[in-house]
Amino acid sequence: MDIEMRIRGLMMDPNTNMPIVILKDVASEIVLPIWVGIYEANAIAVEIEKVQPPRPLTHDLLKKLMQSMNAKLEKIVISELKDDTFYSVLWMRQDEDWVTLDARPSDAIALALRMDCPIYVSEALLAQARLQAQSGEGSVGTEHLKRWLEGLNDEDLGKYKM
Numbered sequence: 280m281d282i283e284m285r286i287r288g289l290m291m292d293p294n295t296n297m298p299i300v301i302l303k304d305v306a307s308e309i310v311l312p313i314w315v316g317i318y319e320a321n322a323i324a325v326e327i328e329k330v331q332p333p334r335p336l337t338h339d340l341l342k343k344l345m346q347s348m349n350a351k352l353e354k355i356v357i358s359e360l361k362d363d364t365f366y367s368v369l370w371m372r373q374d375e376d377w378v379t380l381d382a383r384p385s386d387a388i389a390l391a392l393r394m395d396c397p398i399y400v401s402e403a404l405l406a407q408a409r410l411q412a413q414s415g416e417g418s419v420g421t422e423h424l425k426r427w428l429e430g431l432n433d434e435d436l437g438k439y440k441m
Contacts, residue, residue, distance in 0.1 A: 281356050281399035284311065286388070289324055300388060302357075302400060311400055311408055313357070313365050319385030326392040338389040345394070349373060352394040355387040358401045360408060 287303035287310060298320030302311045315323070322338050324330075335343070345352065350373040359366040367387040369380040382390075391398050 280402045281354075282306075282309075282402055282405060284357075284398050284400050286323075286327065286392075286398070289320060289327060300385070302398065304405075309405060311357075311405065313384050315385035319383070319389065322389040323385065323392065326389060338386070338393055341390055342393045345371065350378070352390060352396045354397045354399055355382070355384075355391045356399045356401060357384050357387070358404060360404055365404075 283305045284302040285305055287301040289298065289300055291297070292299050292314065295314075297314050298317060300313045300315055300320070300323060302313065303309070322336055325332060325336065326338070332339075350371050352369060352371050354370045355367055356370065357365055357367040365384045367382050367384040369382050369387055369390070371378045371380070388398060
């Protein structure tokens with residue numbers, strides 16, 4: 280089963296200075312941080328803040344390409360975490376046919392924002408992330424990071440700053 284999530288914030292990790300997308304379950308207080316690259320974070324921030332770049336960005340081009348092919352992005356699913364790397368799938372429909380494509384979560388999120396489609400995280404991935412956080416495994420599971428994420432407020436998750 281997949282859990283619908285929304286972007287709760289986009290911020291910088293104070294320890295690594297890497298951007299983090301914070302996803303939040305729409306029905307609970309569960310959050311999932313996903314570390315992304317600077318350029319990918321910028322593509323997400325541009326759409327969150329509704330900034331109009333002078334020329335189309337890559338995700339804008341993908342949106343126009345999909346629209347010209349009569350394809351609709353129905354949802355994205357962040358599906359797995361392997362070796363501290365998240366994986367996601369684009370679920371698209373073209374007429375009566377379904378197409379799924381592997382994508383980096385940052386690209387999938389940037390495209391989902393532009394195409395106004397829902398963002399999901401697999402229930403198994405959320406359970407895996409919770410287990411790692413409890414056991415202290417992986418970069419997502421450090422106790423310091425867990426306390427930091429739990430202590431975030433609206434000011435922390437305010438405007439994206441790079």
